[in-house]
Amino acid sequence: MDELLAIMARLRDPADGCGWDLAQNFASVAPFTLEEAYEVADAIERGDLDDLREELGDLLFQVVFHARMAEEQGAFDFAAVAHGIAAKLVRRHPHVFGGERLADAAARARRWEELKDAEKAAKAARAGAAGSPGVMDDVPLALPALARAAKLGRRAARIGFDWPDASGARDKVAEELAELDAARAEGSRAAIEHELGDLLMAVTSLARHLDVDPEAALRAANGRFVSRFRHVEARARASGASDVATLESYWQEAKAGERPKG
Secondary structure (H helix, E strand, O other): OOHHHHHHHHOOOOOOHHHHHHHOOOHHHHHHHHHHHHHHHHHHHHHHHHHHHHHHHHHHHHHHHHHHHHHHHHOOOHHHHHHHHHHHHOOOOHHHEEEEEEEHHHHHHHHHHHHHHHHHHHHHHHHOOOOOOOOOOOOOOOOHHHHEEEEHHHHHHHOOOOOOOOOOHHHHHHHHHHHHHHHHHHHHHHHHHHHHHHHHHHHHHHHOOOOOOOOOHHHHHHHHHHHHHHHHHHHHHHHHHOHHHHHHHHHHHHOOOOOOOO
């Protein structure tokens, strides 16, 4: 870790550092940080541990980069980042580090959220914010829309604004789909976009009730689509077929046996 921090300091050295690294700021580095996080997720999904090791290093470098820029401004350094997360983990695990007894996983999850809420309230008080912080206040705008929708739904559920079970969430999907059909009949593009957004939001709610991460599910579906389409492409190239019915039959070939068992 010391070696990595020293390398980062050298890269940002005003006298003989790297011109590209010196030209960066928090905003310009942020897209690379997001990209590296996605590459970590991709390595995990592919089960490639060698690649995961490398991608975790790339992601760690992003943390070091941001910390170095903050240190140059006199705000904080990497040690403060590490100490901060260590303290937070201890604080949020009183059943591990504080001797507090919690009955089960559900109780631990509730306690975790209570502690997070207390931290948010304390942070708002330090900032002089008026009133109690809302449950949606710190859900990042920069999250992918699907992931953010899922998180907003989880936050709403914390105060009881939720369907009691998956059946209610499934009915909501059907309701939003009917409203989308009505918007299509109306022919208003704005209405179609509005109702399609509501439908996607309802799907994330159904995913939560089914204990499925919608972002992960969609990434996996993307992978299946690419795999199936490559099969269709190869078969079409070999046969010369281009009609929809034949291409669909190739698609079904690729799909056959793909559904998980159990």
